[in-house]
Every structure is written in structure tokens, then in C-alpha cells.
Amino acid sequence: MIAQNDIFLKNTDMQESSASSALIELWGVSKHYQQGTEIVKAVDDVSMQVQAGDFVSITGRSGSGKTTLLSLIGCLTAPSTGGVRVFDQTIQSLSDSEVSALRAERIGFVFQFASLIPTLTALDNVRLPGIFADSLVGNKYALELLDWVGLSDKRNNYPAELSGGQQARVSLARALANKPDLLLADEPTGNLDVETEWEILSLLRDLNLSQNMTVLLVTHNPELAKYGNRHLVMHSGDLSESYEWLQEKGVEHA
Amino acid sequence: MKDINLFNLALQNLRRKPYRSVAIGLCVAVMTGSLFAATIILRGVQTSLSVGQARLGADLVVVPTGYKAPAQEAFITGQPTTFYMSDQIEAQIADLPGVAQTSSQVFVQTLTNASCCIGEFFLVGFDPQSDFTISPWLVTHLDGQPLGPLDVIAGDRILLREGDGATFYGTNFRIAGVLERTGMGIDRTIYVPIEGLRQMIADSAELAEETLTIPPNEISSVMVSIAPGADVIDVAEAIEGNLSGVNVFTASQLNQAVARQMQGVMGITFGVTATLWLMSLLLVGLIFSLIVNERQRELGLLRAMGARGRAVFQLVMSEAGLLTGMGGVIGLLVSGVLLMSFSRLIQLRLRIPYLLPSMLEIIGVEVGLLALALFTGALASLQPALSISRMEPYAAVRRGE
Numbered sequence: 001m002i003a004q005n006d007i008f009l010k011n012t013d014m015q016e017s018s019a020s021s022a023l024i025e026l027w028g029v030s031k032h033y034q035q036g037t038e039i040v041k042a043v044d045d046v047s048m049q050v051q052a053g054d055f056v057s058i059t060g061r062s063g064s065g066k067t068t069l070l071s072l073i074g075c076l077t078a079p080s081t082g083g084v085r086v087f088d089q090t091i092q093s094l095s096d097s098e099v100s101a102l103r104a105e106r107i108g109f110v111f112q113f114a115s116l117i118p119t120l121t122a123l124d125n126v127r128l129p130g131i132f133a134d135s136l137v138g139n140k141y142a143l144e145l146l147d148w149v150g151l152s153d154k155r156n157n158y159p160a161e162l163s164g165g166q167q168a169r170v171s172l173a174r175a176l177a178n179k180p181d182l183l184l185a186d187e188p189t190g191n192l193d194v195e196t197e198w199e200i201l202s203l204l205r206d207l208n209l210s211q212n213m214t215v216l217l218v219t220h221n222p223e224l225a226k227y228g229n230r231h232l233v234m235h236s237g238d239l240s241e242s243y244e245w246l247q248e249k250g251v252e253h254a
Numbered sequence: 255m256k257d258i259n260l261f262n263l264a265l266q267n268l269r270r271k272p273y274r275s276v277a278i279g280l281c282v283a284v285m286t287g288s289l290f291a292a293t294i295i296l297r298g299v300q301t302s303l304s305v306g307q308a309r310l311g312a313d314l315v316v317v318p319t320g321y322k323a324p325a326q327e328a329f330i331t332g333q334p335t336t337f338y339m340s341d342q343i344e345a346q347i348a349d350l351p352g353v354a355q356t357s358s359q360v361f362v363q364t365l366t367n368a369s370c371c372i373g374e375f376f377l378v379g380f381d382p383q384s385d386f387t388i389s390p391w392l393v394t395h396l397d398g399q400p401l402g403p404l405d406v407i408a409g410d411r412i413l414l415r416e417g418d419g420a421t422f423y424g425t426n427f428r429i430a431g432v433l434e435r436t437g438m439g440i441d442r443t444i445y446v447p448i449e450g451l452r453q454m455i456a457d458s459a460e461l462a463e464e465t466l467t468i469p470p471n472e473i474s475s476v477m478v479s480i481a482p483g484a485d486v487i488d489v490a491e492a493i494e495g496n497l498s499g500v501n502v503f504t505a506s507q508l509n510q511a512v513a514r515q516m517q518g519v520m521g522i523t524f525g526v527t528a529t530l531w532l533m534s535l536l537l538v539g540l541i542f543s544l545i546v547n548e549r550q551r552e553l554g555l556l557r558a559m560g561a562r563g564r565a566v567f568q569l570v571m572s573e574a575g576l577l578t579g580m581g582g583v584i585g586l587l588v589s590g591v592l593l594m595s596f597s598r599l600i601q602l603r604l605r606i607p608y609l610l611p612s613m614l615e616i617i618g619v620e621v622g623l624l625a626l627a628l629f630t631g632a633l634a635s636l637q638p639a640l641s642i643s644r645m646e647p648y649a650a651v652r653r654g655e
Binding site for chain 1: 258259260263266267269270551552554555556557558559560562564565649651652
């Protein structure tokens with residue numbers, strides 16, 4: 001059983017620790033936006049740790065801050081306050097090039113609405129991240145990935161010729177092109193039917209179990225969230241442990 | 255795609271909206287092509303004038319009063335013209351101080367579609383004994399043979415070659431030599447020795463459909479070379495002051511005449527081209543702002559995949575560069591082909607001397623204009639490219655949703 005304070009720390013004054021073994025570490029992280037005259041707190045004073053090999057599910061209502069939290073972890077945005085540490089590197093201290101290199105080589109993203117490049121074939125979409133990393137993604141490996149998601153026969157099809165589920169699978173294959181250590185999936189099944197949803201989840205679980213890849217999955221579906229080894233809930237910028245999950249795992253809620 | 259890289263990605267992106275890409279490319283093509291045509295025509299005139307001025311050989315040209323303008327036009331464009339004055343004028347000019355050499359010419363009325371040649375050309379009688387303006391510029395001639403009365407010299411654009419025969423007003427002539435190309439009226443002129451010309455005039459009543467009526471003691475112009483140390487203007491004033499019924503123009507006044515002729519046309523051309531450039535700049539800038547705006551999410555996703563801000567900047571700039579570069583190349587090609595095909599028409603319509611500049615100069619202008627097209631693309635897309643490359647990936651993804 002995983003101790004609560006190992007996986008989730010809320011509203012603490014935890015300080016950056018270079019000795020930490022966590023793959024991801026957030027301390028006192030907030031992200032504020034100006035919306036007209038109003039300041040919106042998308043993420044509010046969140047601290048958390050994720051260990052290598054974790055499969056963390058994050059659920060919450062629309063606008064609760066799930067995507068912002070994932071973007072903070074994925075170094076797509078900088079926190080307004082607090083600190084983010086990923087792969088033993090404090091993000092705020094890195095240059096654009098260093099952060100980009102980190103994203104290119106160690107982090108894979110799967111977004112809601114597959115977001116494939118419409119002018120590229122499925123195969124080229126999978127090869128695409130290679131141009132931003134040190135090593136190009138070869139046709140062979142890209143084909144293996146497409147094969148793994150069950151779409152090697154669609155390699156020459158353009159996104160417009162693929163169904164939503166197929167696009168989501170190509171998007172997943174693309175996220176793995178640079179062999180990342182961390183996979184961030186933001187509602188990858190958001191607009192898909194139930195059957196395809198489970199297919200994608202099954203692929204993510206396979207990655208986590210067989211490759212020991214750390215996976216953070218944002219989903220609106222609480223049923224899918226149960227399949228992670230951790231389940232967090234976002235509510236108005238706050239992050240908390242899922243009560244049901246704690247009960248299920250027999251962990252006493254603070 | 256065989257090689258996946260930023261350049262190919264940019265190329266693919268342009269194919270996404272073919273009509274928009276074609277519209278931008280066309281705008282840049284028109285801008286580059288117009289500027290190319292205007293520059294080449296201007297340089298063609300300058301080249302022709304400098305060559306023509308050197309070939310004119312004379313420092314001064316004396317014509318009857320009132321015929322300065324038509325005579326200048328005849329020299330510039332080869333537009334045939336006829337006017338006459340007494341041949342005594344030549345001897346009187348030769349006696350004036352500062353005059354080193356004189357040679358007279360007789361202009362014969364228009365010949366259109368003669369049996370030898372297509373189009374309109376100018377027939378000019380000259381005196382091979384005193385001539386110092388034509389013979390030195392023969393590019394080919396019958397070696398070792400003196401010019402006979404029926405041996406004529408043709409301008410480059412007459413399309414007759416050495417040894418060819420030609421019949422004017424019923425008299426048979428032989429092409430003894432061809433002059434180097436100047437781009438000026440000389441190219442459309444056939445020079446006939448005065449003896450042969452007089453014979454042709456005399457025989458025209460019997461042999462030609464049209465009788466020539468030029469009195470034997472009349473000439474059209476006197477070419478004057480001034481003595482070393484003499485001042486051109488002084489000599490010109492002396493001629494006009496001492497002789498009645500004549501006008502004088504200098505070789506440099508030919509340039510001024512052309513410059514006056516060109517001023518309006520080139521002013522309008524460059525004005526229109528400058529407007530086109532400004533419009534291209536605004537259009538490309540506006541469209542690239544739209545392109546970047548509508549692709550914010552996609553560019554943000556590239557950043558999420560690890561693209562550095564610089565890579566996104568390069569991608570947008572490459573798209574602009576490709577578009578304006580291709581537009582530029584097309585504009586230069588089309589303009590080049592049109593210029594080559596219609597150079598004579600341009601010369602006739604604009605009534606200008608025109609000699610295609612050297613290939614090296616043309617290539618230089620092409621490279622310069624291609625650079626201008628690329629610069630236009632770079633300048634126009636700089637702001638949107640910088641803006642998206644500096645935007646946080648997350649903001650780009652969210653704003654583009």
C-alpha cells in the first residue's frame with residue numbers, strides 16, 4: 001500500500017529537495033490568469049509528488065484546473081508561484097531550449113482531440129516529434145508504434161481519412177515516438193465511444209505495466225480513473241485524493 | 255514524406271490552403287515581375303544610350319531648322335523621317351573653327367515591307383569617303399574589298415547578313431557588312447553609299463512602283479566631329495550662329511531627349527511597383543497573422559512535442575520565405591520571357607532605345623529582386639512568427655482551441 005504523504009501533499013510548505021527521488025515534484029504551485037478584470041486561480045497552491053512508474057488518474061469537473069496542472073507538470077507553462085521539479089530538474093531554472101529538450105526527449109503528450117497534423121500521413125505524424133529531438137524517428141520504429149496501436153495498415157492515411165478513435169491511437173503512438181519516460185494524457189478519450197475509450201486505456205496500462213512508464217491521465221470518466229494506481233481529484237484549482245480511491249485502498253484520509 | 259524536417263513541413267503547410275498560397279504567390283510574382291521589367295527596361299535604355307552615343311561617332315549632328323526632334327527620334331528609335339537642306343551646308347560647317355571632320359547623310363522616305371525585309375526600316379545615304387560614323391562599327395564586312403556604290407551596310411535588326419542581296423526601289427544592292435547592335439535607330443537602318451543612292455533615286459522612276467524625288471544637291475544631316483581641344487557647345491553655337499536654317503544637337507542631348515521621354519513612363523512604373531510592394535508586404539503580413547492565429551493550437555502542439563521557440567519561428571518564416579520566394583521566381587521567369595518576347599514592341603511603343611543589358615547584369619538584378627521578395631516575406635511574417643515563438647506552449651494550445 002502506498003502511504004498518502006508519498007503521493008500527495010496538499011497546502012504544505014514543502015521545500016524543494018534535491019535529494020527527492022520523486023519523478024515529479026510540485027510545491028506550493030499556483031497558476032493564475034487574468035480574465036478581464038478578474039484573476040482566475042486555475043491551480044491553487046498545489047503540492048504533489050509522483051514516483052517513477054506511477055499511473056496517476058486525475059478527474060474533476062470542466063474548468064477545475066486539470067489541464068493546467070498537467071501543463072505545469074509537462075513544462076508547457078510556468079507556475080505563477082511555487083516550484084515544479086521534473087526528472088530532478090527545476091523547471092523555472094531552465095532555458096527555453098532546455099525545457100524544449102526535456103519535452104522532446106522525456107515527455108510524451110496525448111491531447112484531447114487528437115490534434116494530428118492534417119497534411120501528414122499517420123506514419124509521418126508519428127515520425128514528427130523526431131525532428132525536435134536529437135535523433136530522428138525512423139520509419140521502422142514509427143511502423144512498430146503504429147502496429148502496437150493496431151494501425152500499421154493505415155500508415156499512409158491522412159488524419160481526415162481516420163476515425164476519431166484511430167486518430168487518438170495515432171496520437172498515442174506519436175507521443176511515444178521519442179521513447180519518453182513520462183506520458184501525459186489529457187482526456188485522450190474525451191470524444192470517443194466507450195469501446196475505443198477502453199482500448200486506449202488498455203494501451204496506456206500496457207505501457208505502464210510493461211514499460212514501467214509513468215502515466216498521468218486526465219479523464220472525465222471516474223470508471224477509467226479507477227485503473228490507475230493513484231486517483232486524484234481537482235476541484236476549483238485544489239488537488240485532493242479521491243475519497244473513493246482512498247477507501248478502496250484502505251488509506252485513511254487526512 | 256521521405257525526409258521529415260521543418261522545410262518539408264512548411265511546404266506541406268502551404269499546400270493546405272492552395273488558393274491562399276497562390277494568391278500570395280501571385281501578388282509577390284506581380285510585384286517582382288513588374289520591378290524586374292522596369293529595372294531591365296531602364297537599364298536597357300541606359301545601356302543602349304551609352305553604346306549608341308559611342309557608336310554615333312559624331313560630336314554634333316546638324317539638321318534643318320525645325321527637324322531636331324524628328325531627327326533625334328530617328329536616331330533613337332529608327333523611326334524613318336525625311337527632311338532636306340542644301341549640300342553647301344556641309345562645306346560651310348567644315349570651314350568653321352573647331353570642326354575637324356564632317357560627313358553628310360541623306361534620309362530616304364519610309365520603306366515598308368520591302369522585298370528583302372520585314373517591317374519598317376530606315377534608308378540612309380552616306381558618303382563612304384568622308385564617313386567616320388558608320389564604317390568603324392562594322393561587325394562583319396567583305397574583307398579586302400572596297401565598298402562599291404551598290405554595297406550597303408545593314409543595322410543588326412534588319413535581319414540581312416553579309417553577302418545577301420536586297421532590292422530597294424528597283425535597284426539591286428548587296429549587303430557588304432552588318433553593324434553591331436546598339437538598341438538604337440541604327441539597328442533598323444540600312445546605310446547606302448551616296449553614289450548608289452543617287453543611282454537608286456534616278457532609276458526609281460523607271461524601276462520602282464514609287465518615284466523618289468530627292469534633288470541631287472540636297473542632304474538631310476551633317477555629322478560633325480570637333481577638333482581636339484575645341485568645346486562642343488562653342489562649336490554648336492558657332493554653327494547655329496553662322497549658318498541660317500539649321501539646328502544642332504549634341505550626342506548628350508540624345509540622352510536628355512530619352513530621359514524626358516522615359517521620365518513619365520518610368521515614374522508611373524516605379525510608383526505602381528512601389529505600391530505593389532507595399533500591398534504585398536501588407537497582404538503577406540495580414541495573411542501570416544491569420545495563418546499563425548488559426549494554427550496557434552497546432553504550433554503549440556509542436557512546442558509540446560519539444561519544438562523550441564526558434565523552431566516554430568523558423569517554420570513560420572520558412573513558409574513565408576517559400577511562398578514569397580516561389581512567387582518571386584515565377585514573377586522573374588514570366589517577366590523575363592515577356593521582356594525577351596516583346597522587347598521590340600516595348601521599344602516601339604515607348605519610343606525608346608533599348609539594348610538588353612549583359613547576362614551578368616540581368617542575373618544580378620534577378621538575385622537582387624529575389625532577395626527583395628524573400629525580404630518582403632521575412633519582414634511581413636516577422637511579427638506573427640516572433641509572437642507565436644515567444645508564446646507559452648500552453649497558452650498557444652488553449653487559445654487555439
